[in-house]
Amino acid sequence: MSILEAHHLYKNYHLKGKVLAAVQDVSLRMDGNEVLAFLGANGAGKTTTIKMIAGLILPDQGSVRISGRDPHRDPWALRSLGAVLEGTRNLYWRLTPEENLEYFGVLRGLTRSGARRRTLELLDRFDLTHKRREMVQTLSRGMQQKLAIAVALIHDPQLLLLDEPTLGLDVEATETVKTIIREVAAEGRAILLTTHQLDIAEELSHRVAIIQNGAIAIEQPTATLIRQFSGTAYTIELALGLDSDRMSKVEALGGVVKGNTIYVREPEIVYEVLDLLKPLPLIKVEQDQASLTEIFLQVIHPVNAPSPSL
Amino acid sequence: MLDLFLAELKRSWILLSRYATETMGGIIATTFVFYGLFLSSRYIAGPGIALGDRLDSVIVGYILWTLMLFIMGDVAGGLQDEARTGTLEQMFLTPYGAARVFVIRAIGSLSIQLTLNIVIVVAIMLITGSQLAFPPILVPPFITALLGAYGLAFTVGSLTLVFKQVRQVQSILQFGLLLLLAAPTETWTGSLRLVGWLMPIAPAAGLLRDVMARGLELDGVRMAIASLNGLFYFTGGVLLFGWAERLTKRQGRLGGY
Ligand SMILES: Nc1ncnc2c1ncn2[C@@H]1O[C@H](COP(=O)(O)OP(=O)(O)O)[C@@H](O)[C@H]1O
Numbered sequence: 011m012s013i014l015e016a017h018h019l020y021k022n023y024h025l026k027g028k029v030l031a032a033v034q035d036v037s038l039r040m041d042g043n044e045v046l047a048f049l050g051a052n053g054a055g056k057t058t059t060i061k062m063i064a065g066l067i068l069p070d071q072g073s074v075r076i077s078g079r080d081p082h083r084d085p086w087a088l089r090s091l092g093a094v095l096e097g098t099r100n101l102y103w104r105l106t107p108e109e110n111l112e113y114f115g116v117l118r119g120l121t122r123s124g125a126r127r128r129t130l131e132l133l134d135r136f137d138l139t140h141k142r143r144e145m146v147q148t149l150s151r152g153m154q155q156k157l158a159i160a161v162a163l164i165h166d167p168q169l170l171l172l173d174e175p176t177l178g179l180d181v182e183a184t185e186t187v188k189t190i191i192r193e194v195a196a197e198g199r200a201i202l203l204t205t206h207q208l209d210i211a212e213e214l215s216h217r218v219a220i221i222q223n224g225a226i227a228i229e230q231p232t233a234t235l236i237r238q239f240s241g242t243a244y245t246i247e248l249a250l251g252l253d254s255d256r257m258s259k260v261e262a263l264g265g266v267v268k269g270n271t272i273y274v275r276e277p278e279i280v281y282e283v284l285d286l287l288k289p290l291p292l293i294k295v296e297q298d299q300a301s302l303t304e305i306f307l308q309v310i311h312p313v314n315a316p317s318p319s320l
Numbered sequence: 321m322l323d324l325f326l327a328e329l330k331r332s333w334i335l336l337s338r339y340a341t342e343t344m345g346g347i348i349a350t351t352f353v354f355y356g357l358f359l360s361s362r363y364i365a366g367p368g369i370a371l372g373d374r375l376d377s378v379i380v381g382y383i384l385w386t387l388m389l390f391i392m393g394d395v396a397g398g399l400q401d402e403a404r405t406g407t408l409e410q411m412f413l414t415p416y417g418a419a420r421v422f423v424i425r426a427i428g429s430l431s432i433q434l435t436l437n438i439v440i441v442v443a444i445m446l447i448t449g450s451q452l453a454f455p456p457i458l459v460p461p462f463i464t465a466l467l468g469a470y471g472l473a474f475t476v477g478s479l480t481l482v483f484k485q486v487r488q489v490q491s492i493l494q495f496g497l498l499l500l501l502a503a504p505t506e507t508w509t510g511s512l513r514l515v516g517w518l519m520p521i522a523p524a525a526g527l528l529r530d531v532m533a534r535g536l537e538l539d540g541v542r543m544a545i546a547s548l549n550g551l552f553y554f555t556g557g558v559l560l561f562g563w564a565e566r567l568t569k570r571q572g573r574l575g576g577y
Pocket residue numbers: 023024025030032050051052053054055056057058059571572573577
């Protein structure tokens with residue numbers, strides 16, 4: 011049984027007589043130890059999908075199962091789910107970190123002593139012990155977000171939903187949140203994370219789903235996706251310029267020389283070129299990598315940059 | 321469930337003590353009002369009249385009135401605050417079900433409010449040497465009246481979920497509450513009497529008046545009617561809240577939008 015199974019979710023919004031198809035036929039499945047990055051432009055339907063999974067928005071069609079339970083029918087499904095929602099505080103600003111953790115622990119179904127135990131654990135683990143008696147409103151934005159994630163984990167859920175978790179954070183806080191996400195997934199949890207900061211998705215996610223106009227345009231393991239969209243070309247950078255003898259030999263093999271850099275199209279000849287270069291000092295040999303940003307742009311604007319056939 | 325109640329009690333208490341100046345202001349104002357009531361111990365205009373003009377009745381009427389206002393403000397105002405500060409959706413991520421949590425929360429904060437009131441009244445009694453009779457027989461109609469108030473509060477809470485802004489409704493409601501509390505439904509006859517039975521809170525208020533101002537015994541049949549009335553409005557309010565929750569979730573507007 012998967013931790014998350016969402017089947018064929020649909021959601022239309024009715025606003026001033028107009029119908030907006032916010033989510034159309036979105037299916038997702040997640041197991042433990044996994045970070046799924048849910049990417050999409052503003053208004054693509056990410057938050058709507060997340061909230062349908064959390065039981066906060068009722069889908070028009072489709073079903074959600076969290077460890078086998080339907081959050082729309084069986085509230086105990088929420089025992090296995092924690093969420094940090096987008097653009098809201100998620101915490102009581104007039105309470106301290108300690109009080110927030112203890113309160114939400116009981117609200118999520120722990121006993122008072124259980125909540126107390128988890129609170130101490132999480133304060134320690136998230137490095138918030140020294141701030142545990144200060145009101146949340148006096149903490150930095152980064153600490154508040156860290157605490158929001160800790161609160162979402164208070165009842166030890168299998169599934170963690172993070173809607174734009176690094177939005178509005180400075181560089182340092184972003185790094186902290188990234189580390190947390192990695193660690194939390196390594197504990198065996200499934201993390202569904204929406205973001206439009208693609209570098210973060212690229213670094214953290216095992217799998218990527220790109221949503222566009224409410225429908226999933228592509229869903230692949232991150233590495234596979236990047237490989238598919240990457241060329242097969244290599245770049246070799248030398249410390250010094252090439253002598254004319256070597257240059258003509260490299261060009262005879264099909265390499266292109268520009269200053270101290272050699273471009274090689276076919277991976278098969280990389281080693282032959284390297285043999286020719288021996289023993290010249292190299293700076294780097296690198297395969298051209300597509301970044302998630304380029305992929306994302308290709309997928310959502312296929313007209314401007316035709317994507318390779320998938 | 322007990323754990324949830326204690327957690328809500330603690331949360332309410334902490335928040336109350338953190339808004340220290342407001343809380344102190346409230347306590348001082350309440351003390352003055354009670355003190356004034358004690359000193360005059362006569363006919364006093366305002367909500368005190370609702371249950372009669374003897375000191376006991378005035379005080380009990382006043383306490384009931386302020387508790388009802390508190391319940392209204394607590395449930396509907398609380399929902400609005402949570403929506404504004406961004407914790408409302410987290411409240412719905414509970415395996416207990418949101419309606420149950422809000423009921424437990426409301427009972428928790430009412431307990432604190434009631435305790436404060438009692439402490440103030442007892443303190444004044446000690447200082448002034450006045451006597452105040454609160455026969456235990458008053459407890460059932462008192463609770464029944466509060467049940468009705470909860471019912472109305474959850475009705476307004478449901479409107480808050482659906483319409484987000486209901487501040488205007490609140491002042492109308494305060495006036496309505498006063499009417500419900502003061503309407504002498506126990507003297508109504510014929511088909512009007514039936515209307516009186518159906519009005520929220522009114523049967524319980526009538527019973528309190530009978531016992532306190534008129535010195536009558538608690539009438540079993542009317543107590544049963546008042547209990548049914550209280551349960552009906554309470555259940556109705558909570559069911560309505562569940563309906564509002566589903567509607568809002570269908571519209572995708574729980575957190576705002
Ligand atoms: N409650 C709502 N009523 C009407 N339209 C909505 C509502 N919530 C979201 N929308 C619209 O639905 C679309 C998808 O929104 P959302 O899921 O929040 O996208 P994302 O999180 O990807 O930015 C947007 O066009 C948004 O304006």
